[in-house]
Ligand SMILES: Nc1ncnc2c1ncn2[C@@H]1O[C@H](COP(=O)(O)OP(=O)(O)OP(=O)(O)O)[C@@H](O)[C@H]1O
């Protein structure tokens with residue numbers, strides 16, 4: 518804790534939840550291909566607070582993983598990133614993750630203040646080291662006790678004996694849990710978990726989700742990227758719904774699930790087995806040829822001529838934002 522902090526570090530998680538940790542403003546990512554440009558993230562703005570678990574949901578290819586990689590400076594050379602993503606940290610200067618450069622990201626941010634559970638962990642693990650060695654090295658690099666390896670394994674639902682295996686000896690689900698343990702080892706203030714429950718059976722899915730929730734309850738923040746809307750509902754405080762590179766709705770979890778405002782969010786919820794179990798009609802657009810207006814309009818039952826203009830995110834009664842010319846009335850009173 519520093520004397521300049523207005524909220525004491527030992528404040529309750531509820532109090533900590535008022536501190537902005539990451540402020541993303543106008544983030545854009547474009548990939549240059551030989552004969553086309555892929556617009557993977559467009560004008561994306563959001564704030565994540567300490568103690569908050571934000572779920573990012575949306576159909577395959579809408580830009581969720583690119584968003585994660587942009588925040589960590591992990592995009593390939595054909596990517597151009599614009600906008601800002603300012604990470605605040607008690608007792609340290611804020612860092613703009615978009616403009617600060619690879620050196621700062623590597624030395625001060627990646628795997629320290631911000632941890633990533635990658636979407637395909639099996640390929641991200643060093644093949645010539647056992648899980649125990651990978652974990653012990655990460656712990657030591659961050660000044661933590663190597664003996665914590667077993668505790669971290671148990672935390673993520675891994676049998677400590679499995680830490681003595683090499684990555685190729687791990688099942689997909691085991692590699693997934695090891696990747697989560699590696700991301701947690703430095704005790705990051707922000708954890709970005711990209712589909713962290715892939716390959717896990719239901720009890721381990723719930724175990725992982727509860728682990729992420731507990732991290733937030735002790736003051737860290739988590740971005741959970743997931744296809745699993747039930748998972749988002751179980752643990753997230755807020756949900757950002759992405760469609761074709763943009764956030765189209767960002768609301769409190771209960772409010773979104775009770776009364777979605779964007780027709781796409783509503784269609785996603787209707788696809789759930791315990792609701793209408795009806796897939797979202799039509800296909801998402803190519804990110805190489807996004808329309809100038811609302812990208813969902815061709816699939817949208819509420820579209821009108823107005824939708825040829827791009828809708829901007831606007832506040833929803835009761836909190837949050839929706840980017841739609843014809844949002845579904847949410848019924849909220851204040
Ligand atoms: N290096 C790259 N070069 C060109 N296009 C890319 C590159 N990486 C990703 N893309 C494109 O960016 C878009 C967004 O990809 P992204 O991986 O973020 O989707 P996603 O929402 O994470 O999907 P999923 O749910 O399947 O993981 C896709 O159209 C993808 O093809």
Ligand code: NI
Pocket residue numbers: 581582583636711
């Ligand atoms: Ni992805």
